[in-house]
Amino acid sequence: MTRALAALGLLLVLAATPAFAVSNPSEMLANPVLEKRAEAIGMQLRCLVCQNESIEQSDATLAAQLRGIVRRRVLAGWSDRRIIDWMVARYGNFVRLKPPFDPMTYVLWGAPAIALAVGGAAVALARRRHPVGPDPLSPAEQRRLADLLK
Amino acid sequence: MIPELGHFALALAVAIAAAQAVLPIVGARANDPRLMAAAPALALGQMIAMLASYGCLIWSAVVNDFSVVDVAENSSSAEPLFYRITGTWGNHDGSILLWCLILSLCGGAVALFGRGLPSALRARVIGVLGIVSAGFLLFTLTASNPFARLWPPPIQGAAINPLLQDPGLAIHPPILYAGYVGFSIPFAFAVAALLEGRVDAAWGRWVRPWTLAAWCFLTCGIALGSWWAYYELGWGGYWFWDPVENASLLPWLTGTALLHCAIVVEKRETLKTWSVLLAIATFSLSLTGTFMVRSGILNSVHSFAVAPTQGVFILGLLALTIGGSLALFAFRAPAMAATGVFAPISREGALVLNNVLLCSVCAVVFTGTAYPLLAALFHSDLSVGPPYFHLTVVPLLVPLFLAMSVGPVLPWKRADLLPALLRLWWAGAIAALIGIAAEAGLHRAFASAGFAAAAWLILGAFAELVERIRLFRIPLANSWARLVAQPLSVWGAAIAHAGMGVTVAGIAGMSLAASTVVAARPGQTIHFGGYDWKLVGLHQVPGPDYTAQVADLRISRDGALVALVHPSLHTFPQQHQTVTDTAIQTNVLRDLYVALGGEQDGQVVLRLHVNTMAPFVWLGALVMAAGGALSLVDRRLRVGAPAKRGAVGVPA
Amino acid sequence: MDATTRRRLLMAAPLGIAAVGSGLFWTLLARMQQGTYDPHALKSMLIGKPLPTFSLPGQPPSAGFANTDVTAGKLPALVNFFASWCVPCIEESPTLMALQAKGVPIWGIAYKDSVAATTRFLNTRGNPYLRVARDADGRTAINFGLYGVPETYVVDRTGIVRLRYAGGLSEDSVRNTLAPLLAKLA
Numbered sequence: 001m002t003r004a005l006a007a008l009g010l011l012l013v014l015a016a017t018p019a020f021a022v023s024n025p026s027e028m029l030a031n032p033v034l035e036k037r038a039e040a041i042g043m044q045l046r047c048l049v050c051q052n053e054s055i056e057q058s059d060a061t062l063a064a065q066l067r068g069i070v071r072r073r074v075l076a077g078w079s080d081r082r083i084i085d086w087m088v089a090r091y092g093n094f095v096r097l098k099p100p101f102d103p104m105t106y107v108l109w110g111a112p113a114i115a116l117a118v119g120g121a122a123v124a125l126a127r128r129r130h131p132v133g134p135d136p137l138s139p140a141e142q143r144r145l146a147d148l149l150k
Numbered sequence: 151m152i153p154e155l156g157h158f159a160l161a162l163a164v165a166i167a168a169a170q171a172v173l174p175i176v177g178a179r180a181n182d183p184r185l186m187a188a189a190p191a192l193a194l195g196q197m198i199a200m201l202a203s204y205g206c207l208i209w210s211a212v213v214n215d216f217s218v219v220d221v222a223e224n225s226s227s228a229e230p231l232f233y234r235i236t237g238t239w240g241n242h243d244g245s246i247l248l249w250c251l252i253l254s255l256c257g258g259a260v261a262l263f264g265r266g267l268p269s270a271l272r273a274r275v276i277g278v279l280g281i282v283s284a285g286f287l288l289f290t291l292t293a294s295n296p297f298a299r300l301w302p303p304p305i306q307g308a309a310i311n312p313l314l315q316d317p318g319l320a321i322h323p324p325i326l327y328a329g330y331v332g333f334s335i336p337f338a339f340a341v342a343a344l345l346e347g348r349v350d351a352a353w354g355r356w357v358r359p360w361t362l363a364a365w366c367f368l369t370c371g372i373a374l375g376s377w378w379a380y381y382e383l384g385w386g387g388y389w390f391w392d393p394v395e396n397a398s399l400l401p402w403l404t405g406t407a408l409l410h411c412a413i414v415v416e417k418r419e420t421l422k423t424w425s426v427l428l429a430i431a432t433f434s435l436s437l438t439g440t441f442m443v444r445s446g447i448l449n450s451v452h453s454f455a456v457a458p459t460q461g462v463f464i465l466g467l468l469a470l471t472i473g474g475s476l477a478l479f480a481f482r483a484p485a486m487a488a489t490g491v492f493a494p495i496s497r498e499g500a501l502v503l504n505n506v507l508l509c510s511v512c513a514v515v516f517t518g519t520a521y522p523l524l525a526a527l528f529h530s531d532l533s534v535g536p537p538y539f540h541l542t543v544v545p546l547l548v549p550l551f552l553a554m555s556v557g558p559v560l561p562w563k564r565a566d567l568l569p570a571l572l573r574l575w576w577a578g579a580i581a582a583l584i585g586i587a588a589e590a591g592l593h594r595a596f597a598s599a600g601f602a603a604a605a606w607l608i609l610g611a612f613a614e615l616v617e618r619i620r621l622f623r624i625p626l627a628n629s630w631a632r633l634v635a636q637p638l639s640v641w642g643a644a645i646a647h648a649g650m651g652v653t654v655a656g657i658a659g660m661s662l663a664a665s666t667v668v669a670a671r672p673g674q675t676i677h678f679g680g681y682d683w684k685l686v687g688l689h690q691v692p693g694p695d696y697t698a699q700v701a702d703l704r705i706s707r708d709g710a711l712v713a714l715v716h717p718s719l720h721t722f723p724q725q726h727q728t729v730t731d732t733a734i735q736t737n738v739l740r741d742l743y744v745a746l747g748g749e750q751d752g753q754v755v756l757r758l759h760v761n762t763m764a765p766f767v768w769l770g771a772l773v774m775a776a777g778g779a780l781s782l783v784d785r786r787l788r789v790g791a792p793a794k795r796g797a798v799g800v801p802a
Numbered sequence: 803m804d805a806t807t808r809r810r811l812l813m814a815a816p817l818g819i820a821a822v823g824s825g826l827f828w829t830l831l832a833r834m835q836q837g838t839y840d841p842h843a844l845k846s847m848l849i850g851k852p853l854p855t856f857s858l859p860g861q862p863p864s865a866g867f868a869n870t871d872v873t874a875g876k877l878p879a880l881v882n883f884f885a886s887w888c889v890p891c892i893e894e895s896p897t898l899m900a901l902q903a904k905g906v907p908i909w910g911i912a913y914k915d916s917v918a919a920t921t922r923f924l925n926t927r928g929n930p931y932l933r934v935a936r937d938a939d940g941r942t943a944i945n946f947g948l949y950g951v952p953e954t955y956v957v958d959r960t961g962i963v964r965l966r967y968a969g970g971l972s973e974d975s976v977r978n979t980l981a982p983l984l985a986k987l988a
């Protein structure tokens with residue numbers, strides 16, 4: 001409990017920098033192609049001390065620092081994969097906004113296929129109960145039948 | 151005095167709701183007309199008590215009664231009247247009271263407009279709404295009382311969070327809640343049908359307008375929230391796949407499925423059990439969304455750890471409502487027989503496909519949102535962000551969009567795909583041309599595919615109308631006469647489908663948006679995105695409870711003035727917060743969007759965006775809601791109407 | 803299985819799914835209450851691994867140190883990241899002083915701070931550290947997987963990191979978490 005509060009306090013300290021300001025232009029790489037790549041990598045990395053924001057969107061100091069690291073590595077010619085792995089080695093999978101495909105996430109990545117399969121199976125099960133046969137009696141026919149049976 | 155009156159009215163509402171939860175249902179079971187007749191009176195009584203209670207809360211905020219904790223913590227006399235009023239729902243306790251108020255309004259609406267309903271069904275529906283009301287009102291009264299007093303009262307209130315001081319966000323909760331809570335009515339109809347053990351065409355006819363109304367509100371609520379994020383957060387994005395946003399999307403998806411499913415129940419008397427399940431699922435997702443995400447049990451242990459009783463109370467209520475209705479479903483639904491039969495290729499078949507796909511999207515969004523919690527159970531830390539949702543949701547949307555245009559031109563019961571597709575050839579051809587032209591000009595596959603899909607949806611939406619008026623096959627004058635004679639609900643459906651197309655066009659356009667961040671001195675001109683952005687000057691402006699730094703920009707293109715814009719940065723000394731006020735100049739086809747950042751060494755930071763077709767994203771949602779509203783005013787759908795027709799057409 | 807049973811099972815499936823979901827959620831909440839699960843507990847990749855390689859300059863008059871200095875010294879030891887501008891760091895300083903008084907070796911790393919501000923901080927709040935090094939640009943902190951300051955790492959006798967404590971240490975957290983672990987490692 002105290003621990004949770006302490007951690008919360010820590011998060012507050014880090015997040016207290018204006019969260020809705022604009023990032024610093026001097027961070028951007030001069031080469032627009034490399035800058036685009038760096039942005040694409042940054043969009044996949046989570047700002048660790050914010051709620052659901054990528055480091056590209058955050059103004060927390062830690063996010064700014066990680067942005068700088070991504071850009072330095074891009075300049076140094078690292079591959080996207082290597083940069084992300086470098087981050088994961090330090091901050092764990094928590095840092096990836098796009099979770100890896102591993103046994104822990106089979107269900108997550110399989111979700112669309114599982115959902116479609118379950119939906120298809122439900123439809124098939126429901127259909128097996130009443131295959132397409134002749135049309136049921138119309139209301140007028142039902143009334144006639146009821147009259148005849150009286 | 152006034153807060154005590156509000157507190158008393160709240161207690162009264164709990165008592166009425168308790169009676170409303172018991173008497174009508176017992177009456178319907180015992181077939182006692184007097185008990186059943188009490189239902190509308192109780193629902194109206196609860197509504198009046200809740201209106202009085204909420205009125206008292208607003209009054210306390212208007213007169214700055216800081217002895218009320220809720221007012222002291224969320225309002226200040228320096229604020230304009232409007233924000234003092236909207237501040238009443240800008241916090242946890244007040245927003246739950248608002249939630250309960252809207253629930254009581256739903257009960258009142260069924261009492262007022264449901265006169266044509268059979269009295270037993272009406273009693274059960276109102277009774278079920280009473281059960282839900284009673285639970286949540288009891289929670290409000292005992293665990294989250296907004297009328298709690300503070301002594302001694304502070305001289306000044308703590309003021310509303312500056313982010314909430316915005317007209318868009320201020321009216322967001324009532325609209326969103328009207329959508330969330332509006333689904334309580336289809337839910338109540340579903341549970342009532344399970345209690346009665348019967349679902350018929352009339353049921354579908356009654357459920358549809360209520361679903362449609364809630365759906366329209368939810369659509370507007372989601373669009374408003376997304377628009378707010380766009381202009382207020384200063385990042386130029388419109389959807390972040392945030393848990394709060396996802397929570398509002400989930401019931402929208404199942405609600406949309408229910409909307410379509412109810413048509414099948416009404417027209418063909420089939421998919422009945424499925425509709426009942428969808429109605430239960432939609433309200434369950436609304437409840438989960440509101441109380442798990444908004445109350446912060448999920449993203450802050452804080453709230454749960456500090457008040458475990460509150461948390462357990464809410465979770466108990468959720469378990470009771472959701473578990474109870476699903477248990478009833480498990481017991482009663484197997485006995486409900488389906489009657490209508492249809493071939494896979496038919497209007498019904500297309501609607502089943504629509505349902506499977508919408509529910510799959512819903513399942514995927516739910517999985518993605520809840521997965522970090524699931525992983526935590528296995529001691530694994532992971533994040534699920536926008537890249538996941540883009541990769542999984544888009545592939546499901548492709549068949550959904552394809553089917554959206556084909557479905558409406560298929561006949562009921564049994565159809566052939568080929569003739570239907572032939573009727574759509576012109577829409578397909580134009581969409582393909584647009585896609586190819588876009589790709590040739592832009593070389594951006596996602597955007598081109600998006601524009602093609604948008605064209606397909608918009609043109610396809612009107613294909614049914616074109617078919618109905620036999621355009622170019624009979625003289626134009628006759629076609630015109632047929633067009634005018636088309637029922638409003640046909641127009642409504644076409645417009646709503648076209649609205650989806652407009653939103654898709656906006657999303658495709660926004661994938662082409664460009665942005666940059668620059669530091670600029672007054673007098674400096676930045677060339678970006680084909681425009682010249684000149685920072686003319688900077689000045690300070692005092693506001694009611696903040697000071698604003700305002701930048702004046704002159705945006706021109708090839709020397710010709712396009713716009714003068716004034717982005718600003720508001721500093722709220724009382725709350726120690728700064729909020730950007732972005733400047734957006736739009737011509738609908740594109741937004742010029744400027745956010746002002748902090749100042750460093752005489753330079754200010756500017757974030758410049760050229761957001762292609764951004765307004766289409768929300769315009770599309772408005773068009774969708776307008777289509778829904780148009781269907782709603784159709785006489786054939788009106789709530790009072792079915793009784794007269796239902797009595798003839800539906801054998802008991 | 804006949805058609806009726808199948809239909810009954812199908813209709814009970816939603817209830818089953820909801821039950822499983824709420825069961826999982828309840829487990830999570832129960833763990834949260836017991837304190838065995840904390841959504842804000844920041845997991846460290848360093849647990850079970852040796853310290854990352856670093857060699858930092860000292861905060862005068864202290865000499866700097868490297869990861870090898872920590873593991874060559876008295877173990878178990880603490881490595882503590884702090885900064886003069888952080889409020890929880892000020893709050894945890896009495897706790898660190900008490901630990902030092904008990905003979906626990908604490909290696910301090912001043913995170914993104916100036917020499918002057920750090921000197922002032924150590925003079926007013928006390929200096930519990932064996933040595934104080936400076937991580938002026940915060941790169942070593944990133945190699946530790948640091949989220950923010952203060953953070954404390956426990957290194958066992960074999961030089962392996964056994965615990966990362968994020969946030970300010972208090973008497974409570976020392977009694978409940980740190981002291982038992984140190985006793986076990988000693």
